[in-house]
Amino acid sequence: MTTHRFAADRWHNVLGTLPPALTVASGDTVVTETLDAGGFDRDGVKRAAEPNPMNGPIFVVGAEPGDALKVEIVRMTPARATGWTRASLAANVVDPETVRSLPPRDKANWRIDLQASTAVLDPPVPGLEHLVLPLEPMIGCFGVAPDMGQAFSTATSAENGGNMDYRGFGPGATAWFPVAVPGALFFLGDCHAAQGDGEIVGTGIETAYEVEVRLTVEKGRRLVWPRGENARDIFSVGNARPLDQALQHATTDMFEWLQNDYGLGPAAASHLMGQVVRYDIGNVFDPAYTVVCRIEKKWLPPRQG
Amino acid sequence: MTTHRFAADRWHNVLGTLPPALTVASGDTVVTETLDAGGFDRDGVKRAAEPNPMNGPIFVVGAEPGDALKVEIVRMTPARATGWTRASLAANVVDPETVRSLPPRDKANWRIDLQASTAVLDPPVPGLEHLVLPLEPMIGCFGVAPDMGQAFSTATSAENGGNMDYRGFGPGATAWFPVAVPGALFFLGDCHAAQGDGEIVGTGIETAYEVEVRLTVEKGRRLVWPRGENARDIFSVGNARPLDQALQHATTDMFEWLQNDYGLGPAAASHLMGQVVRYDIGNVFDPAYTVVCRIEKKWLPPRQG
Amino acid sequence: MTTHRFAADRWHNVLGTLPPALTVASGDTVVTETLDAGGFDRDGVKRAAEPNPMNGPIFVVGAEPGDALKVEIVRMTPARATGWTRASLAANVVDPETVRSLPPRDKANWRIDLQASTAVLDPPVPGLEHLVLPLEPMIGCFGVAPDMGQAFSTATSAENGGNMDYRGFGPGATAWFPVAVPGALFFLGDCHAAQGDGEIVGTGIETAYEVEVRLTVEKGRRLVWPRGENARDIFSVGNARPLDQALQHATTDMFEWLQNDYGLGPAAASHLMGQVVRYDIGNVFDPAYTVVCRIEKKWLPPRQG
Amino acid sequence: MTTHRFAADRWHNVLGTLPPALTVASGDTVVTETLDAGGFDRDGVKRAAEPNPMNGPIFVVGAEPGDALKVEIVRMTPARATGWTRASLAANVVDPETVRSLPPRDKANWRIDLQASTAVLDPPVPGLEHLVLPLEPMIGCFGVAPDMGQAFSTATSAENGGNMDYRGFGPGATAWFPVAVPGALFFLGDCHAAQGDGEIVGTGIETAYEVEVRLTVEKGRRLVWPRGENARDIFSVGNARPLDQALQHATTDMFEWLQNDYGLGPAAASHLMGQVVRYDIGNVFDPAYTVVCRIEKKWLPPRQG
Incomplete structure (x- = not known):
């Protein structure tokens, strides 16, 4: 290695x-x-x-x-001790008539404290002087x-x-x-x-x-969509527009995963997903949106084979 | 009172x-x-x-x-010491061609242990014999x-x-x-x-x-959409189809809330939401779907007025 | 009568x-x-x-x-010899970023010539002085x-x-x-x-x-959605958001109609629809959109029963 | 040439x-x-x-x-004197629960009469023995x-x-x-x-x-989306999912076209589009759907420049 x-x-x-x-x-x-x-x-x-x-x-x-x-x-x-963001909500995430009142999509600067592992707007933005974000890299x-x-x-x-822009793809994740x-x-x-x-x-x-x-x-895993795992969860990732379709892809992939790798029948997989599944929205900005279907490992039956 | x-x-x-x-x-x-x-x-x-x-x-x-x-x-x-669920994923949450292989939408029974505050499938479903869910009422x-x-x-x-079917509407929530x-x-x-x-x-x-x-x-709050709060978060609720529109409603409502009640300008509200917002999906089954836009209170500036 | x-x-x-x-x-x-x-x-x-x-x-x-x-x-x-319209595209029918450049949603007046059965903008709008629309009531x-x-x-x-706002619901239509x-x-x-x-x-x-x-x-027609007919066509109407779902409703209704009233099996209904169907968009503005699935009567087999 | x-x-x-x-x-x-x-x-x-x-x-x-x-x-x-089609509606164009009752997606054969310029199912399908389609190539x-x-x-x-699959892209079209x-x-x-x-x-x-x-x-046309023209119409083509977004692209493109090439202001372009526009659905099957925004040339002001 x-x-x-x-x-x-x-x-x-x-x-x-x-x-x-x-x-x-x-x-x-x-x-x-x-x-x-x-x-x-x-x-x-x-x-x-x-x-x-x-x-x-x-x-x-x-x-x-x-x-x-x-x-x-x-x-x-x-x-680097600096980062940047955009200063306005994207036009596609608000009600269409609200777009008329959005601010300009200016670039804003953040100061990154590499020691403290935090980020702050620099210069400060009125009303957010208190905002010190811990770094959560992804x-x-x-x-x-x-x-x-x-x-x-x-x-x-x-x-x-x-470009899935999912918070879950950080250190410790696979x-x-x-x-x-x-x-x-x-x-x-x-x-x-x-x-x-x-x-x-x-x-x-x-x-x-x-x-x-x-x-x-x-070898031979025959995946269709990206998948992930961290200390707590396994998850399937669907990338498409609209969110409804991204969610369908992620849900279908998890449904297959539980059947193929965890030995559940389709009704059992449905039961488990129906009562314990969590959805995360990776991004709702890019041409394809990203929805994650996630299950805590504590709910899973033993992995097969 | x-x-x-x-x-x-x-x-x-x-x-x-x-x-x-x-x-x-x-x-x-x-x-x-x-x-x-x-x-x-x-x-x-x-x-x-x-x-x-x-x-x-x-x-x-x-x-x-x-x-x-x-x-x-x-x-x-x-x-009551019993509850029921459906035994199949809904047709609209999987890829359309996958619907052909879904199980029937049978009714399944759960035994609720009022003392232990748990629920189990009854009779057990093969592969899920281990599944004991803590009650999380909503x-x-x-x-x-x-x-x-x-x-x-x-x-x-x-x-x-x-019919928002949001997990967050449980005891302790407002x-x-x-x-x-x-x-x-x-x-x-x-x-x-x-x-x-x-x-x-x-x-x-x-x-x-x-x-x-x-x-x-x-008096005179002039809300447009339902809102909520719990020990950790405030949240706005959007109800519509598709998910994209429900998310637009919830996001717009939070954007207004931060400006009207927390004194942020539109750029500051955008900055805060852009880096700390969380989305939950209440339901993606009913005629109108439910998306929740949520912010931890620790990130908020002091409430105005 | x-x-x-x-x-x-x-x-x-x-x-x-x-x-x-x-x-x-x-x-x-x-x-x-x-x-x-x-x-x-x-x-x-x-x-x-x-x-x-x-x-x-x-x-x-x-x-x-x-x-x-x-x-x-x-x-x-x-x-009445006057009518009115709005002077801007609706925000939801253009690309989200384009909303920033839409004109105000002012009210505009039209003069209706009841004899000639035409309508013109009044006062005229620069560039559209030539525009004389024949009345097509609905x-x-x-x-x-x-x-x-x-x-x-x-x-x-x-x-x-x-509020389906479909052009096809005019004189002569059922x-x-x-x-x-x-x-x-x-x-x-x-x-x-x-x-x-x-x-x-x-x-x-x-x-x-x-x-x-x-x-x-x-008696006993057991319809699910509105339907219509005119001299040339039969049509099914789906009302929902997004357009995709409105189209699914209209398509499903036509699929059922061909099977129940025209004696076609599901494959034959699919063949006919696949090669001759027409879609119209009634409205893409209201809370629920309207999509019409339409077939010329000349393609239909004889009606059963 | x-x-x-x-x-x-x-x-x-x-x-x-x-x-x-x-x-x-x-x-x-x-x-x-x-x-x-x-x-x-x-x-x-x-x-x-x-x-x-x-x-x-x-x-x-x-x-x-x-x-x-x-x-x-x-x-x-x-x-060639033969063509083929699929024998079932696609799963994504019907209501999700209806997918369970769709026929198999078999291949069906059509006989093309090159002299008569027609196509018929071969072998015939019960109920459609009468169906003789004129060729409308695209x-x-x-x-x-x-x-x-x-x-x-x-x-x-x-x-x-x-892969826009639009009927309008046939002989005589540009x-x-x-x-x-x-x-x-x-x-x-x-x-x-x-x-x-x-x-x-x-x-x-x-x-x-x-x-x-x-x-x-x-030279230098700076198009964003495909456009077209035939004897009767000009049209803009939007390709995306869902239909709502494809329609937004096509509508935005036509809105720009009328302003840039026909000298209309945004309100005038809105007026014209609002009362005369036609939408066609190219395909609602492929990964990206196709919506066409179409205007009869008889409604247009003279072209500029």
Whole structure:
């Protein structure tokens, strides 16, 4: 198990079948520093174009279509003492007539205290002088190349992952992606120091991060959608518009998961989901929205096989 | 402040302008026993028609259009040792082609242990023999009469509340409804012993409950949507289809709330919401879906005025 | 077969179970003059409150739940030489960010030439001096009382009809509504001198009309949604949000219709619909949108039974 | 102006930046034969993979990002005496609970009479023995490469066109696409002999066609969405899910078009659209739905500039 220090020198605005920037073995760890969503690095220097420039792709030896790529998010360390957000709710998250009274979508600056692990608006905004947010880092955009030679903008998400903007994808969490091309071709970037549900101003606190991930091939998992796990939960991720369809994808995936891996029949899976499921909204801003269907592991029967 | 013991002897399947069953003063407490969603009482006797028969309406003296009716959920005590659910995911929460493989929407029975405050499937379902759910009671359907002489089925929800099926409406929570008619005309029923997010099998654990609520008029609040509060959070409730629109309603309402009651400008309200907001899905089953926009009180500036 | 001249002296803003204003026999004709959507009569006098004040209800003797009320629109004669519209696209029909650049929702006046049967903006609007619209009258809002004691605002629509704003409901067309209460309780109003698809400025050309309709009970039809017919087509109407669900309702209803009344199996009904169906969008402005699924009669097999 | 006979020998399942198969000058005409949606050629031989294999890409000299590619559909001649469809409504176009009673999604065969220009089910389906459909050919999937190196499956559609499945894209119609890469990179395929609105069985009558198109670069048009024109109408095309968003895109594009090219102010554009616009549903089956916003040319003011 090798640890690779991967210093990207070019970045991508799509997840697609592109020449690998790094090749690793299954089980290897990668440490890499990401640009912020606008392409600015740890020194505030613009290094790449918007939106959400990606490090990668990383070719994982042995990954083939039908496998899953397991991504353990080992560590996220902020690399810059500033971050930025947008200063207005996005037009699509309020009632249409209310859009007329939204403020301009200006950029706002946040000061990140790397010692205290907090963020504050800088300069302060009247009424929010008290607001000191603890850092809750997350990877906004990561995933693998889609099938058939498709290539998707890093502004959006799909079965292959991408710009899901889910708070749950932080240190300690594990993600799985359905591998669609040889080597999986893993991309990551767009890290947030904090973010509310839905990314409803169109950003989290956007900044540069050093990220450590462990990449492992799991053979023949035949996933359809991204999945995840943390100390408390397992979860399925649906990416689509509208929210109703994203929720259908995530719910269907969890329904299949409980039947295939936990030995439940369809009625038992329904019973369990009906009474214990939790939904999170990853983002409701990007072209595809993200809904997460989540179950605490304490409710699960033993895993089969 | 009087406590009224209200024994309903007729029930309603709409929230509308109907003759009051009880008249109370602002600040009074009402203790009443509700039927389950199918109209069955504490003894399992069918007393009223589906869906979701309501106790009420309760006329609150002094309530006028433009006021808010504050409803403190003081206590919910299960009144029956059995509950029921449906045994299949609802067709609208899975991918359309998956509907072909859903199980039948049979009724399943749960045994409620009133001492231990738990519920188990009875008879057990293979694979879920271990599943012992703690009771987390909630009011599925409550609210006030809508304006203009409208009357809405207790299967759905709107600005006036109704069948929101939100887990957050349990003991210790407070709800506010926009008063649209003199006396507010408050209805309640359809209590659940537990329920997952979204009510995705179309039911929680449906049973009879004794509910204690305190009803208080707050003058001139001019609410548009139901709101709520508990020890940790304040929240706005949007009821509509699709989820996207329910979320727009809830988000818009929170945006207004922060500006009107907490003295934030639109940019400050956007900043706060963007980084700390949480969304819950009440139900994604009824004709109108319910989305809740929630903020922890620790993030709020001091309340104005 | 009697013809009733019905002069309304009160109007309603809901479709619900209200005291009949007129009782007629099945097969009778009613001639009545409607107010415009804002409650103004033929002389421009405000007679009733917004939205969409209704004439009625009309009790049709013999109509029982499970029957259909057939409404033949015999004639619509404009009763006023002026109409009005809104001067801006509705906020919900454009991309959310575009709302910021919409014009104000001012009221605009149209001059109706009763001889020429045309309408022009008055005063003229720069760039549209050439625009002379032929009158294409339609009933914006009509239907019957819903079931269970429900009562719905005339701003919206549902299984019982209501504010569907479909161009196809003009002279020569026949509509059927599912009867939910004894006597059906028929309401009508909100006539338009012309309207584009979707009612995307939130109005057609709103004016007062004299309307002649023939009301006939058809026993035991067991409709779920409104249906219609004209010289060329049969059509099913779905009312819901979003458009996707309105379309599902209309499509499902046509699918049932072809099987039940035209003797087609589900595969044959699918084949026919797949290759010849047409969709119209009634309105995409009201709380519930309206989608129409339409088939030219020349493609239909002979009607059964 | 050259006419190119282009015999494809490889096909693509994405619209993306791929090596050109043919290079033409602006104004040139291309005659090419397309495979059906399943990859079968004029002889029924499988030549390429599903879905919707494309001929192309065709590099049009002089086309640059910001230009429009004008595509005149000069002629479509059926190349095979058979076509196929699916025998069931798609699960997503009916009410979710109705999916349980849909027939299997079998393939059905149609016999195409090249002389009479008609199509009939073969073998006949009971109840539809009378059904003889006139051919109304259309291009199901065509468009240009998207920007940023993206590549989209031919199952879906976006700003660059793609699988729009709109009946209006037949002989005599002109389409415009926003050019995003040098040479535009034009693709086409998936022709239908006939199709109802919405492509609600998931197919039109799928067959091989010889298509003649004229490709012309229009400099600096700065389109966002595809547009079209025929003898009667101009129209804007929105591709997205849900229908509500596709409609917003098409409506916004028409609103911009009337202001930029026809000299109308926003209120005048609203007035015209509000009273004369027509909506068509291209498809309501693919991952992105297609809604068309259409205006008869007789209502338009003179074109500016």
